Amino acid sequence: xxxxxxxxxxxxxxxxxxxxxxxxxxxxxxxxxxxxxxxxxxxxxxxxxxxxxxxxxxxxxxxxxxxxxxxxxxxxxxxxxxxxxxxxxxxxxxxxxxxxxxxxxxxxxxxxxxxxxxxxxxxxxxxxxxxxxxxxxxxxxxxxxxxxxxxxxxxxxxxxxxxxxxxxxxxxxxxxxxxxxxxxxxxxxxxxxxxxxxxxxxxxxxxxxxxxxxxxxxxxxxxxxxxxxxxxxxxxxxxxxxxxxxxxxxxxxxxxxxxxxxxxxxxxxxxxxxxxxxxxxxxxxxxxxxxxxxxxxxxxxxxxxxxxxxxxxxxxxxxxxxxxxxxxxxxxxxxxxxxxxxxxxxxxxxxxxxxxxxxxxxxxxxxxxxxxxxxxxxxxxxxxxxxxxxxxxxxxxxxxxxxxxxxxxxxxxxxxxxxxxxxxxxxxxxxxxxxxxxxxxxxxxxxxxxxxxxxxxxxxxxxxxxxxxxxxxxxxxxxxxxxxxxxxxxxxxxxxxxxxxxxxxxxxxxxxxxxxxxxxxxxxxxxxxxxxxxxxxxxxxxxxxxx
Amino acid sequence: xxxxxxxxxxxxxxxxxxxxxxxxxxxxxxxxxxxxxxxxxxxxxxxxxxxxxxxxxxxxxxxxxxxxxxxxxxxxxxxxxxxxxxxxxxxxxxxxxxxxxxxxxxxxxxxxxxxxxxxxxxxxxxxxxxxxxxxxxxxxxxxxxxxxxxxxxxxxxxxxxxxxxxxxxxxxxxxxxxxxxxxxxxxxxxxxxxxxxxxxxxxxxxxxxxxxxxxxxxxxxxxxxxxxxxxxxxxxxxxxxxxxxxxxxxxxxxxxxxxxxxxxxxxxxxxxxxxxxxxxxxxxxxxxxxxxx
Numbered sequence: 064x065x066x067x068x069x070x071x072x073x074x075x076x077x078x079x080x081x082x083x084x085x086x087x088x089x090x091x092x093x094x095x096x097x098x099x100x101x102x103x104x105x106x107x108x109x110x111x112x113x114x115x116x117x118x119x120x121x122x123x124x125x126x127x128x129x130x131x132x133x134x135x136x137x138x139x140x141x142x143x144x145x146x147x148x149x150x151x152x153x154x155x156x157x158x159x160x161x162x163x164x165x166x167x168x169x170x171x172x173x174x175x176x177x178x179x180x181x182x183x184x185x186x187x188x189x190x191x192x193x194x195x196x197x198x199x200x201x202x203x204x205x206x207x208x209x210x211x212x213x214x215x216x217x218x219x220x221x222x223x224x225x226x227x228x229x230x231x232x233x234x235x236x237x238x239x240x241x242x243x244x245x246x247x248x249x250x251x252x253x254x255x256x257x258x259x260x261x262x263x264x265x266x267x268x269x270x271x272x273x274x275x276x277x278x279x280x281x282x283x284x285x286x287x288x289x290x291x292x293x294x295x296x297x298x299x300x301x302x303x304x305x306x307x308x309x310x311x312x313x314x315x316x317x318x319x320x321x322x323x324x325x326x327x328x329x330x331x332x333x334x335x336x337x338x339x340x341x342x343x344x345x346x347x348x349x350x351x352x353x354x355x356x357x358x359x360x361x362x363x364x365x366x367x368x369x370x371x372x373x374x375x376x377x378x379x380x381x382x383x384x385x386x387x388x389x390x391x392x393x394x395x396x397x398x399x400x401x402x403x404x405x406x407x408x409x410x411x412x413x414x415x416x417x418x419x420x421x422x423x424x425x426x427x428x429x430x431x432x433x434x435x436x437x438x439x440x441x442x443x444x445x446x447x448x449x450x451x452x453x454x455x456x457x458x459x460x461x462x463x464x465x466x467x468x469x470x471x472x473x474x475x476x477x478x479x480x481x482x483x484x485x486x487x488x489x490x491x492x493x494x495x496x497x498x499x500x501x502x503x504x505x506x507x508x509x510x511x512x513x514x515x516x517x518x519x520x521x522x523x524x525x526x527x528x529x530x531x532x533x534x535x536x537x538x539x540x541x542x543x544x545x546x547x548x549x550x551x552x553x554x555x556x557x558x559x560x561x562x563x564x565x566x567x568x569x570x571x572x573x574x575x576x577x578x579x580x581x582x583x584x585x586x587x588x589x590x591x592x593x594x595x596x597x598x599x600x601x602x603x604x605x606x607x608x609x610x
Numbered sequence: 611x612x613x614x615x616x617x618x619x620x621x622x623x624x625x626x627x628x629x630x631x632x633x634x635x636x637x638x639x640x641x642x643x644x645x646x647x648x649x650x651x652x653x654x655x656x657x658x659x660x661x662x663x664x665x666x667x668x669x670x671x672x673x674x675x676x677x678x679x680x681x682x683x684x685x686x687x688x689x690x691x692x693x694x695x696x697x698x699x700x701x702x703x704x705x706x707x708x709x710x711x712x713x714x715x716x717x718x719x720x721x722x723x724x725x726x727x728x729x730x731x732x733x734x735x736x737x738x739x740x741x742x743x744x745x746x747x748x749x750x751x752x753x754x755x756x757x758x759x760x761x762x763x764x765x766x767x768x769x770x771x772x773x774x775x776x777x778x779x780x781x782x783x784x785x786x787x788x789x790x791x792x793x794x795x796x797x798x799x800x801x802x803x804x805x806x807x808x809x810x811x812x813x814x815x816x817x818x819x820x821x822x823x824x825x826x827x828x829x830x831x832x833x834x835x836x837x838x839x840x841x842x843x844x845x846x847x848x849x850x851x852x853x854x855x856x857x858x859x860x861x862x863x864x865x866x867x868x869x870x871x872x873x874x875x876x877x878x879x880x881x882x883x884x885x886x887x888x889x890x891x892x893x894x895x896x897x898x899x900x901x902x903x
Contacts, residue, residue: 482803483820504822563802563823592823594801610802610822 065213065265067122067166075259076133080115081268082258083251085514087525090254093247101570103145103247110146111255113137114153125164125538130157130174130478138337145248147193148182148345151335152198152252155181168211184318185335192236194248200228201256218260225253233357268524271514272571292386297329297348299371303364304357306339312360313339313561321356327353346371354491392486392494393438395429397446397454402599403474403567404547410481413438418446429457433464441466442475442484442490443496469498472535473607474600475507477567506555508533508607510547511542512571529604544604545570545579552588558609564591567598567606576604612727614698614752614761615690616745619678619709619883620650621702623850624742632749637686637699637852638679639709639882650675650881659879664853673885677702677809679710691720696728696758696818700745700765702882703813704733721870724786728758732765735813738883739848739875740772740828770901773838774809775831776893777824778859781805783888784815806831806870807893811903818903826859832864839898842869851878852891861892 066073083090083104090104117136118320121129126227134157134452137150158181159174160166166174179202183189204224211217218424232246233239258268279536306312318336329347336342341361345353350368357363394411398404404415413436418430433441441464445451458466472479480501484494509532513524524530524540530541531551552558556593564584568577577595584593591609598606616632618624622640629652631808639650643666648656654663667673685844690697697717701710710733717729734741744765752762778784784807804827805817819834821827839845847865851858867873878884879893887893 479822482801485818485820488818501822562826565802591827592802592825596801608802 064215065167067126067171067214069126069129069165071262072120072126072129072166074124075262076118077115078262078268079255079258080108080111081270082261083111083254084248084271084273085269085485087191088514090247093244093250093572101249106253107149107248107251110137110149112243112273114150126160126166126368127157127163133157134337136338138335138340145251147333147335147342148185148194148248149252150287150342151185152162152178152182154335155179168214171214171217172202172205172208172211174456175205180201181335185333190236192232192239193246194252195227196232196235197225197246197249197252201225214263218256218263222253222257222260224301225249225256227387229253238501252596271526274511283312294348294370297346297371298350299344299346299369300353301344301368302342302354302357302366304341304343304361305364306341306361310360310362316360318343319411324356325342325353327441369595387398388437390436390438391443392440393436394442394444394481394484395432395436396444396474396481399446399474399602400598400600402597406596406598407474407481410478411484412477412481429454430461433457433461433466438464440444440464442467442494444474444481445469446474446477447472454503465491467495469502471502471515473507473509473606475565475606478503478567479505479507479608479610504610506533506557506561506609507535508548508551508555508605508609509603510544510551510605511603542575545583548580548583548605548607549587555609558588561609562590562592562595563608563610565594565596565608566589567596567603567608569598569600569602569604569606571601572604580605612693613693613747615693615695615746616748617686617697617699618741618745619699619702619707619859620652620880621707621720621737622741622745623652623737623848623877623880624745625877626653628803633684633745634745634749635690637682637709639678639702639707640676641881641885642676647676652880654878654881660853663881667783667885667889670872672847673883675787675885677707677712680712680716683713683719683735685721687713687716687722691724691727691729694727698748698758698761698763699731700731700734700741700748701731702737702741703735703809705735705813706737706815707882709773711795712877725731730758730762732762734765734769734772735771735811735812736772736895737813738879739775739850739877740773740809740892740894740897743814743846743848743895743897744769744772758817759761768781769895771897771899772809773835773896773898773901774807774893775834775838776807776815776887776891777804777827777831778887779890780809780888781817781825783886784817787886793894800899806834807887808903809901815901817859824857828861828892829864831892832861832868832892834863835861835896836868836871837899838895839869839871840900842871844895845871845898846875848873848895849874849876849897850883850891850893852879852884852887852889854867854887854890854892856877857890857892861894 087104087108091102114133114137121132134154137153156174156178159177163170182195182198189195201221201224205221207426216424229245229249233250261268306316322334325345328349329345331346333344393413395414396407396412398415398416400406407415414432443452443454454468458468460597480498483501485495510529513526513528516526519537522537522540528540529544529547531547533551533555538554539547541547542549556589616634617637619637640647641650654660687697699713704710710731713731717731722839734744748761802822803820804824806819807815807817810816821830836842849861862874
């Protein structure tokens with residue numbers, strides 16, 4: 064292809080979007096910091112999603128208008144620093160395509176330069192070894208290269224440059240090297256460009272479900288910020304400003320002046336301008352000054368401000384009986400959804416830590432929970448193997464209680480064991496034995512769609528297949544949910560000794576799925592007593608406890 | 611020696627055939643169904659069959675229970691006293707119903723009026739078919755010519771050897787009626803967990819054993835019952851149920867896998883215990899090991 068039509072441009076963008084959608088979990092895994100706001104993959108996907116949604120209402124008459132709509136959508140949809148930089152890159156890119164009805168490879172290369180420039184401008188102190196480097200090196204190499212005949216050869220060249228640049232990021236940024244990862248934002252931009260490349264090669268990119276970022280951080284209720292606290296981190300302040308003729312903007316507003324001013328009151332500044340819209344992100348202890356400055360030029364379209372001390376420490380759904388008299392025993396459980404948290408609390412859990420799929424809690428979340436339950440002995444049920452170590456670290460940091468971390472790898476262990484606990488009549492050791500017996504008698508099953516092809520335990524997994532995982536072991540990967548359950552159950556050796564089956568239906572389980580599941584059970588496992596719970600968890604349409 | 615008139619009440623669970631065979635009378639309590647006060651009949655003959663009665667609860671209506679009313683106690687006691695009979699009232703556990711205390715107040719008054727008569731209001735610290743079996747044993751002792759005091763002595767010495775093992779479909783009813791005590795964790799949403807409810811020495815229902823799954827719970831009830839019977843070959847086992855014959859039969863089969871009791875009686879649980887424990891309840895009773903809790 065040597066001319067990119069508006070329709071092809073849209074298809075290219077959609078393919079890129081599908082690519083990062085598929086990649087976002089992998090990109091999320093590249094997080095350097097164990098804080099729950101660092102879901103780069105999810106943030107970038109959500110940002111791109113904003114642009115793609117805006118395309119749907121845009122007229123397909125020219126690449127110029129489409130690129131502009133995309134950029135505008137992304138600017139509004141941007142989440143996190145990586146999302147803002149991404150949106151700004153596409154904003155520059157759109158500027159580069161201004162006035163173009165269609166685009167040649169040379170137009171594209173020129174637009175990359177604009178994108179690069181704007182991306183760099185978006186950050187006050189550009190750091191190398193980030194997505195900026197990946198963008199820059201790709202743009203510059205493409206510019207230095209002889210003119211490309213077609214888009215296929217352009218992407219055949221640019222994508223490997225990006226990949227190499229990405230691999231080099233740990234050599235430029237010590238924090239990456241220390242963490243042993245490549246830059247997540249760079250991985251995101253590579254993923255998008257790789258999707259573009261696939262579009263030109265005529266390769267399809269699997270579509271997948273994007274549930275969007277999980278709005279799970281609660282800043283309500285009792286928070287670890289009280290009359291004795293000191294403001295350590297300031298406020299994460301974000302706003303979109305509409306410059307107004309009735310005020311001092313758009314005529315007199317100068318982005319660089321604002322950035323210079325914000326530098327005097329804060330850091331982590333990201334400020335971008337698209338026409339008369341300005342989007343600003345700053346960490347400051349004096350947000351009032353940022354507001355006053357901005358309001359000289361316009362009014363706010365949106366405004367968000369969070370105390371970062373709380374943002375950093377607090378990831379919890381609900382609290383029960385915080386403080387109160389000291390108790391002998393308390394159970395803390397990580398819950399992947401509000402519905403499951405409510406169930407756990409109903410079963411006697413003193414405190415639920417939020418553990419949605421993209422929200423692995425930090426050690427500080429646990430120590431906050433330890434303090435809140437105020438008990439001599441605390442038993443903790445993690446919900447994921449990724450959480451066990453964090454919880455253990457928290458336990459080793461905490462001196463005021465005896466903390467036992469159960470090695471539970473799903474919420475099912477907690478569900479199975481907690482009702483068997485009896486703090487009134489049994490010692491800690493007896494309770495721990497009872498918990499272990501319950502877990503030993505449990506086969507925890509997870510059913511979820513695969514987001515990409517893979518292979519595990521000798522089983523070939525196709526993206527979109529339903530995987531059946533029992534006790535952490537992949538037993539099935541089948542095109543339908545029920546087939547996956549059937550094959551998984553067939554692989555569970557002691558299934559005939561089970562008498563009770565509890566299923567937590569996830570958000571992705573439809574009424575039809577539930578009906579099919581009930582029918583399957585009554586036909587093929589009629590002796591199992593079925594308990595059904597609307598768990599409303601993400602990722603896993605079915606979580607199944609066999610006891 | 612005067613004839614001994616044995617009373618149970620609406621929690622004593624013996625149907626007419628047993629009451630007739632062993633000449634046992636009963637003091638009816640009442641239940642309110644559909645805003646009507648009706649007699650809590652052990653024979654389910656007050657316009658509601660066993661199934662009808664529990665269907666009302668399954669449909670979400672609450673049934674309220676009342677203790678034996680004072681006029682009913684006084685009238686029945688007087689009838690016996692007038693005939694020159696002594697009275698042995700084996701009541702519902704005093705921890706679950708105030709009937710035994712109400713009867714004692716009335717007895718105190720009547721003892722003055724009938725100084726030659728003996729009136730004993732006995733708290734068996736258990737109810738259901740255990741209360742019923744006590745009445746049968748009392749009846750047999752009466753037939754052997756034992757005095758009312760001798761019978762009372764035996765009952766009092768052996769009351770804690772009557773065991774109860776119950777499973778309910780949901781703890782909801784017992785909680786609603788305030789007729790169970792247990793650790794706090796029991797009061798939550800337990801779903802797959804089926805508590806087994808025993809009667810402790812105080813005569814309270816205590817949910818202190820937890821089992822996963824209804825059938826496992828019934829199997830465990832059978833095991834506990836046979837274990838508590840000690841020499842099961844010489845014991846009669848009672849299985850009461852609140853419109854759950856299938857469950858009762860299941861427990862019976864499980865018991866038979868473990869031993870050969872002298873007899874296994876399956877019958878309905880009376881409307882009072884049934885209303886408090888809910889439809890689907892299955893409860894075994896056996897005389898054997900002494901309850902220690």
